[in-house]
Amino acid sequence: MQLKKYTDYALRVLIYTGTKGNNELSSIKEISEVFNISQHHLGKIVFQLNKMGLLETVRGRNGGICLAKPAEEINVGLLVRSLENDFNLLECFDQGTNHCVITPACTLKHTLNKALHAFFKVLEEYTIKDLIANEEELRELMGMEK
Numbered sequence: 001m002q003l004k005k006y007t008d009y010a011l012r013v014l015i016y017t018g019t020k021g022n023n024e025l026s027s028i029k030e031i032s033e034v035f036n037i038s039q040h041h042l043g044k045i046v047f048q049l050n051k052m053g054l055l056e057t058v059r060g061r062n063g064g065i066c067l068a069k070p071a072e073e074i075n076v077g078l079l080v081r082s083l084e085n086d087f088n089l090l091e092c093f094d095q096g097t098n099h100c101v102i103t104p105a106c107t108l109k110h111t112l113n114k115a116l117h118a119f120f121k122v123l124e125e126y127t128i129k130d131l132i133a134n135e136e137e138l139r140e141l142m143g144m145e146k
Contacts, residue, residue, distance in 0.1 A: 003080065003084060004083070004084060006045060006083060007079075007080055007083040007084055009035070009037055009041065009042065009045050010045050010048070010049060010079070010083055011076070011079070011080075011131070012031070012035050012037075013031055013042065013045055013046060013049060013055070013065075014049070014054065014055075014067070014071075014074060014079075014128045014131075015128065015131055015132055015138065016031050016034065016035075016142060017031075017055065017065060017066055017067050018067055018071040018074075018128045018129070018131070018132045019132050019135050019138050019139050019142070019144065020066060020144075023066070024066070025058060025062075025063065025064025025065060025066050026064050026065050026066065027064045027065070028042045028043055028046055028065070034142045034143060046065055048083075050065075050068075052082065053068055053069070054067065054068055054069070054074055054079070055067065055068055056068040067128070070129070071127060071128040071129035071132060072127050072128075072129035073127065074127055074128040074129075075124060075126070075127055076123050076124070076126040076127060076128065076130075076131065077120050077121075077122075077123030077124030077125070077126070078124065080120070080123055081120060087116060089112045089113075089116060092106065092108075092109045093109065093112075093113075
């Protein structure tokens, strides 16, 4: 299983903005430069995160983005679930396209489904605050001022 780059980048945006001080805004341009991600692509992600109520955007010359709520209120598992749309790990997970002849007797799908639920259960134990617990090290790696 692999998460989409979109989800990866969304998590990076939240980690970056989460390491900023109170009332300190980030820009798409600076996030783009730190992670070497297209500003256009980040713009779409920021738009979506704003729509989800996770980021606040401030327009204008001195504008930017910041977390819309405390980092400890942004659940990683719920975020990943809402950004990812395909958890069909095997052909048999999608009845519409399943042509596997052993599906009725196969227990692999049940095993993988159980593993998928465990994956989300673990992710749901974490918030953005947990992901930035090593804030000083992250800030240094991202080239942020102290």
